Amino acid sequence: MPAAAIRRPPGPRGLPFLGLTLAIRQDALGTLRRVAREYGDIVRLPVAFQDRIFLNHPDYIEQVLVIQQAKFHKSELTRRIVEGLLGQGLLLSEGDFWRRQRRLAQPAFHRSRINGYAATMAESAERHIHDWRDGEQRDLAREMMALTLDVAVRTLFGTSLPDQAQQVGHSMTFLMRYQLRRQRSPFRIPETWPTPRNKRAQRERDYLDSLVYRIIQERQSQPSNGRSDLLSLLMSAMDEDGSQMTPKQLRDETMTLFLAGHETTAQMLAWTWYLLGENPEAEVRLHQELRGVLGGRSPEPSDLMRLPYLHALMHEVLRLYPPAYIIARTSIEPGQIAGYDFRPGTTLLMSQWVMHRDARYYADPDAFRPERWLEGLADRLPAGAYFPFGDGPRRCIGQGFAMLEAAIVIATLAQRFQFRLVPGHPVIPEPLITLRPRHGIRMILHARN
Numbered sequence: 001m002p003a004a005a006i007r008r009p010p011g012p013r014g015l016p017f018l019g020l021t022l023a024i025r026q027d028a029l030g031t032l033r034r035v036a037r038e039y040g041d042i043v044r045l046p047v048a049f050q051d052r053i054f055l056n057h058p059d060y061i062e063q064v065l066v067i068q069q070a071k072f073h074k075s076e077l078t079r080r081i082v083e084g085l086l087g088q089g090l091l092l093s094e095g096d097f098w099r100r101q102r103r104l105a106q107p108a109f110h111r112s113r114i115n116g117y118a119a120t121m122a123e124s125a126e127r128h129i130h131d132w133r134d135g136e137q138r139d140l141a142r143e144m145m146a147l148t149l150d151v152a153v154r155t156l157f158g159t160s161l162p163d164q165a166q167q168v169g170h171s172m173t174f175l176m177r178y179q180l181r182r183q184r185s186p187f188r189i190p191e192t193w194p195t196p197r198n199k200r201a202q203r204e205r206d207y208l209d210s211l212v213y214r215i216i217q218e219r220q221s222q223p224s225n226g227r228s229d230l231l232s233l234l235m236s237a238m239d240e241d242g243s244q245m246t247p248k249q250l251r252d253e254t255m256t257l258f259l260a261g262h263e264t265t266a267q268m269l270a271w272t273w274y275l276l277g278e279n280p281e282a283e284v285r286l287h288q289e290l291r292g293v294l295g296g297r298s299p300e301p302s303d304l305m306r307l308p309y310l311h312a313l314m315h316e317v318l319r320l321y322p323p324a325y326i327i328a329r330t331s332i333e334p335g336q337i338a339g340y341d342f343r344p345g346t347t348l349l350m351s352q353w354v355m356h357r358d359a360r361y362y363a364d365p366d367a368f369r370p371e372r373w374l375e376g377l378a379d380r381l382p383a384g385a386y387f388p389f390g391d392g393p394r395r396c397i398g399q400g401f402a403m404l405e406a407a408i409v410i411a412t413l414a415q416r417f418q419f420r421l422v423p424g425h426p427v428i429p430e431p432l433i434t435l436r437p438r439h440g441i442r443m444i445l446h447a448r449n
């Protein structure tokens with residue numbers, strides 16, 4: 001069957017195309033769920049004024065990400081948003097070039113390497129809350145961004161870059177917003193025009209580039225002295241033919257790890273504090289487990305196996321608020337999904353936000369119940385029903401890193417403080433590049449004895 005035969009929902013108020021486009025613009029998360037509920041497992045959707053195919057069944061998602069993955073590339077949409085900043089880093093590169101880069105980078109993410117960052121992660125967490133006081137209010141979304149930024153800088157570069165870390169964060173955030181706004185705007189001014197925003201974007205890009213190139217140059221002129229930061233590992237990684245990454249490749253991979261690494265983990269942590277604050281029973285259970293195993297000290301990697309509730313909690317947070325809430329692929333050769341034939345150039349969308357809240361696979365899907373993961377849910381779920389880190393060969397290279405960092409930060413902070421949402425503070429998930437709380441998460445700190 002041709003893909004054109006797939007049903008396309010009429011827009012609200014009878015505006016077939018424009019109506020739905022506007023609904024997606026106004027409330028993408030709600031509209032995606034509604035469309036999946038009302039129109040089923042495969043739907044045509046207008047996004048950015050073009051039809052995309054929206055897949056809402058684990059089998060179809062598995063087909064695209066794993067079984068037929070060779071027929072797909074990252075989508076043009078993703079590319080347009082982040083290519084200017086990330087270049088040909090792992091997130092966007094394709095084919096043999098991607099395979100080589102992944103092969104070179106993979107050892108840096110080996111479990112034993114990652115565990116070596118645990119002490120840095122715990123130290124950053126301790127240091128970050130050093131001056132937090134009982135009764136004060138803080139925006140936990142902002143705090144988690146600053147904390148994961150510090151961890152990213154220290155593990156990537158092996159230095160805390162004290163004067164630069166904040167500026168790096170501001171530059172990254174500005175550039176992501178800038179690109180996203182450009183993509184969403186129907187009137188796209190060329191990036192080369194000297195408007196104030198275009199000029200600022202260029203300045204921020206130049207700043208980040210010069211910083212990364214300077215660090216690479218400094219490293220190249222010094223002996224490595226057994227350094228174990230990610231950048232040093234990438235610099236010394238050597239392919240079978242003896243070749244190494246060029247400075248431009250190092251720059252692109254560094255930017256990619258930096259961006260992919262800190263922003264997503266920060267969102268995961270921000271949603272964790274929100275959910276714990278709203279669910280005191282889960283918080284009590286977590287605290288009992290932490291007290292029993294750690295007794296107030298910072299966790300080490302070997303402790304984590306003895307913290308099953310903490311793991312269940314992290315899975316549940318990633319289910320309800322997946323920082324990567326949608327994945328897109330564009331077909332590069334003909335293929336068939338769900339009995340429909342796709343031409344090359346077809347873009348397919350798969351949403352963690354929608355799939356993770358599908359009542360066919362999750363009982364009481366909107367409820368926060370970490371226990372469901374202790375009851376063997378992971379073994380019962382079909383492949384493709386839970387994919388916070390993607391799946392197949394393009395699965396997140398930083399999954400182990402992110403889960404270790406999140407576990408350490410949660411265990412460290414939860415032993416020191418309890419957080420409660422400031423009454424009346426609105427918490428609204430906003431689907432930017434990652435799923436962020438639109439107004440932050442303002443919470444009151446209660447110190448634990």
Ligand code: HEM
Binds near residue numbers: 074390397
């Ligand atoms: C909670 C935290 C994180 C989440 C939810 C997350 C999610 C994802 C997802 C869904 C993908 C696949 C995208 C696709 O298939 O189109 C991905 C890829 C990737 N992630 Fe993560 N990520 C997280 C943390 C990290 C960290 C800490 C790093 C690095 C230190 C990282 C580096 C990457 C890279 C380099 C890729 C591209 C891999 C490739 O295509 O070979 N991520 N991530």
